[in-house]
Amino acid sequence: MELDKSFDPHSIESCWYPFWEKEGLFKARHLPSSKPYAILLPPPNVTGTLHMGHAFQHTLMDALIRYHRMRGDNTLWQAGTDHAGIATQIVVERQLEAQGTDRKTLGRESFLEKVWQWKEQSGSTITRQMRRLGSSCDWERERFTMDEGLSRAVNEVFVKLYRQGLIYRGKRLVNWDPVLQTAVSDLEVVAEEEAGFLWHIRYPIVNQPGEFLVVATTRPETLFGDVAVAVNPQDERYQSLIGKTLQLPLTNRQIPIIADNYVDSSFGTGCVKITPAHDFNDYQVGNRHQLTPINIFTKEAQLNDQVPQDYRGLDRFVARQKVLDEIEAQGLLAESKKHTLMVPRGDRTRSVIEPMLSDQWFVRMEGFAEQALELVASEQIRFIPENWTNTYNHWLTNIQDWCISRQLWWGHRIPAWYDKAGHVYVAHTQAEAEALAANSDLTQDEDVLDTWFSSALWPFSTLGWPEQTAELATYLPTNVLVTGFDIIFFWVARMIMMTSHFTGKIPFQEVYITGLVRDAHGQKMSKSKGNILDPIDIIDGIDLDSLVKKRTSNLMDPKQAKAIEKATRNEFPKGIPSFGTDALRFTFASLATHGRDIKFDLQRCEGYRNFCNKIWNATRYVLMNIPDHQIAYTTPPKVFNFIDQWMLSQLNQSIKEVTDHFTSYRFDLAARCVYQLIWDHYCDWYVELAKTSLNTSDENIQYSTRYTLIHTLETVLRLAHPLMPFITEELWQKVSPLVGKHEKSIMIASYPEFLSQHVNKEADQQIQLLKELVNACRTLRSEMNLSPKDRVPLYISGNTNQLTSFTEHLVHLARLSEVVFVDNQSLENTSASVAVVNEYKLMLKVEIDIAAEILRLNKQIEKLNGEITKAHQKLNNPSFVDKAPIEVVNQEKVRLSQFEKQVHELTQQVARLAE
Template structure:
């Protein structure tokens, strides 16, 4: 083995080797009784790998590699989503640089341009997945616009339409006035922004009385259909049923009573605009109010409003309307107001509730069996608490708008005649049969919501509607790994469509992960300048390149400068290269059941150190093996039996944590075993064992057995380094071409569980640690041989001493071990306890008592000053309230650490003073 662990060389080697060797194929283990399958949530074809992807892909890969090594036939199904709006925007942006619009090209040629872009640039994220070590079956890669998947989409649409579950109608939708399309809730980002609340006087018809209503959108008053009050509000009960004169308009609108109105908020009067507010729309339906749309699709005032305001942009109209109201003394007051503003995630334009003709899925009949599937245990949420979120949404589900007014995507399979009558069919030929010969038909211009095709993903990728061998073998899939933010948009819809069309749930378990945030608990975003790129963590990136990356395309110079300063402070030398395995270990260690997950680069450093330690430990092991001469019948020492017993315990714990989806606990178990039990203790204990002819062969056998099985246990988490170490071990032991990825997952061997050996080595460790503690407290050199005396020992202690004498003298650096009777004097000795047994180290000649007291006094004085500084800072109310929570917590940790160190030094001083 090379002396230094070099992840870059190793990772490139095995990425190519695994893929060329077809080692990710779902055809392997095809005769296995059990199958495991998992679908990759299809990332946008326009996208690149972000931290959330890397986190979830690592989790999926752990389970895929684990099941493969369990001997199960295993499929991790890859693919990408056509991402209708996002992809169309990318290509339109490229065309605009040449002063070409999609309308200049026409639909067919524009679609060709998108396909060209996809073939040239759409593979970014899949190449990055390879960098991360994702062991998907690349031969089965799918794209949501592939013809077999498109066929499935058309079949589902037509069947749902024929069953009355898809219909076309005019309803309120989220409308992006820049993209000129309906968008899903997921594509609407509501942000808190500063605005105003205008209090407007509405004159009661034929009366001097006015009602005051408050609104954040004065322009929508042009479409008001009523003013509502609460039926129990005594202030207005006499007015219910009367009408008001709508300001700036010649219309009269009714005063109605509805429970929706909050009597305590504002004046208790609410303007109702059914065409421009979702809640108002529901009220309008209850009261059969007129629906008056006053906006065009690009958010200008239309012809339904008074002529003065027609063709004005909505915000220009707002200014004009407010000015006109003020002229008529109809503005009572204007208050500053903080409100949630819905903006399109692609355009940042303010989204309008907009009345338009769209295609909808009638969801309630599909939701009922999907709810029951979770209630009866056919599907399990992990963690279980996400069931409540799922039920809450599903039980109050609204019809789903599935049409989008763009060109890239699955075109609606509906054709219109000249009278506007439509015919839904799989093909034009079938629609023509419905319409009759000679009837000219034109296909609907709209495409389907991307989530519609994604809802079919678990079974369409397996060949549905054909009854393929893959469908019968791998459906339902075993587990879905996804985020809580798309439970509604994707998870629920997959369940509904899977039950409806594939005849079963799409997956047995749904593992909902937390959201990766930065080390301060802040959501990663470009505007905050705290985004981390997983590829940069793998390869490293210099400061200048990192600054350019974080401020690229930023239009606000002040924000860019702020982000540069923040980045320079956090990463003065850029980000070092950590390698893929260290990143993957970090992700699994963070995979708790928490909703928010803090990602701290110090953790990555720690796991990079772990990889180094594993590498160096493996070099030590392989250097101490004699090629092909391992004696499989060698006898084991107590030390061998101990580490083998601990290994069995680890296997049991790892299997349990995997079944519980607690990869954080699995990682912790393996980390502690490798770092502490194997490297810190057993490898140290092995040195005297290897020097002893009687224990050498047993130690060699134990070293390689534990290393090999540990590599298999670690492989799902850190596949590259483990594969390389395994290959090096095979060269020494058997010169075989076996690959670690194909090795069976080690099962616990009950016969190797050994409580006696574990008790003995626990005693041995306590003994050695006791000696080391004395050295540390008394400032005695680690290499200085010490005389050791023992008192109050039992017969068991005596047996352990006899069995471990040479190891104790070697590891603990003891000159001698002598047994004292109860009557023997202890003189001036430092004492450690192992159970009831006393370990005595005579200090005469070992330390200068006065010098040691002076040294400790100085150390204590320093810590007292530090404690005072930290305490003063935390007593400053301005600092505690004003500083970020993470900084305050850091100061508290410093104080606690200082207090602990101070306590230890004071205890040491007391011990020395009492000698």
């Protein structure tokens, strides 16, 4: 039954995960007698790898699933991956480019074969990494958004929404990526602050020679798409010009001057060019004033045939300079000044996103948004922390129709067919469309659906919808969604909309929004900054050269790579050591506050790796001190001594706290409570106290101690298991037979239940007194430079009746030769160091340096005087006295009295020493 001397996380991790999976312990059990508990895994991209944000969120989800599984709930952690249309297509296109070809050369069908090959080859990387993290998903139910079943659900939803009049095709303004040549969602657009210019251009006023309206713009190349110039109706400078006409520079067109409250009179000149086809705000202005937009760009962001001949075919930025040159030559450039602006770029291609009028498919959002707002307002769905409800409400209150079409090949192809006349037929299959059209000469729409469309169906498509399956009836709604704040609108809100519309149920009861994992300095982790940490590297360790190579290999800028290499070598001179999965998971849990940002520091991992070692060594000690491993300690002792009562009291109070913290998603507080229980209460105090009890000749005390040692250890292993699955499984397998438990895994053992009868305040107070006395003795030993080998007598005065029950423990823990009870008078006239603990005075009987002791006592008096000053300030503050609870005020008065009493006694002692 002995354990290895040292804890090796890799050996146990490689052993236990395959065992769990082989034994089917992750499966949803469908127990009719238990309540369902389900969590949806936010489906990571099929081509992705496990980054720190994934690892953080997956740790929290797995902790919840393991906790509820142990509580006997019918648990399902629904796993799966997303086909990630744009991301995956880019990866495969780059592979083809390296081979000297492209998708258009291959053709659609051959290209899609390549994508599927890539998905099969590399698509399961993240699920393999999830297994390394201990994620206990029901892998047999793993889904992929392009699976046959999920694709059927996507097709069904599209057709139904179209026939309900909730999907339509129209020409609208979208985010256009000229490199990908597709519309992209707002989430795929990164607005970055960049240095640019603000140009002031003179627009001649028609029929008023020599008079101009000066327009400020950051995009002069879009001038050819101008359909008006707008001013604020309250701007007195321009009120007389509203309704007049301007000559659009470099063209033969004339455009009106209009009034709109959108215009900020204080920005630029207070005159804004309105280009509805290439600016989202201008598009809204154009709609309000019935202005016809003019699209001047091709899909490649080159100027088209709507512009003068000399500009056609020019790249937009080449055209910008040509426009500026010609305007300046005509004397129409009034001013050019530097200006910092937000530039939208595609997160995949880094190209500048172009607002573009395009024929796209849309979902009408108005009714959906109202329903989604009501479900949260009525608290059928709850956000945690609650403040994220405001973000959700703000987005849905200002919602626009959802563009769901993408000009890609990889994805769910839109189930719409066209005849030669351009009539559209939406159907489940081409045969159905042909029947609707009474025409077999139909062409299917080339576009695919936005990835967010299929992932919006995730709560019910993964459970078998549109079939009315047992899983759908059992697990919908799921209990909690764990996700980031950045996709509340793009994913969370849309799941709420689609699930309620198609199933009549909510998708989840609670939404737990996690913070963003940043580096130790609070910086966002990114490849460009070179501060990314790979969770697998933290688990396994990585040498310095490999870490440098990993962070710099894909960087194009040699200077940037050099700077990142230098920073990496400074921060990790020896690389990253191996911490193991449990230490990483416990670190994540300890950081899971309800704040927005999380600073990840590897020093915490080091501390929690030491915590694993502490648990391991404590278990070794306990097993070595159980004389017969064939006997199970199933019968409680007739009477627990007060030390055992204290341990059981601390254990049960901790069980209640941890349970409460899991319920409120305070993983950080749960981790802290588990840590304090195991390290402080059990290892540092109870195990040490037990050593004295085990050495007694009283067999009843020995049995009580061994019973409490082994039962507490077995219980804390179950308590910690959701956070630290591997080490707790390994140790529990050794410990559980000794308490009569024979389940095949700790995973399906019951989670500890709070037993109020074991909470013993009297025992808590006794051990608290013992701790304070031991700590006071240790402080005296330190100040007197006594080595651990020096055993000296302790002289103590006070109510000694309370101390007789634990004198032997005090001797052991404080390394004393004996404890001598004396009266106060005996210690008042001594020149030795005296410590004060409540009503007790303590003195170690050794020769001392009087001068040094006076200095020590004066420092202690100075510190106590500082506390007295603080207490007086509080008690003299009417705001504190009037508003604080009476028990808090009384507690402060008691503290003040104790401080003053200690200062009086210490001052007398200094006086005696100085005589």
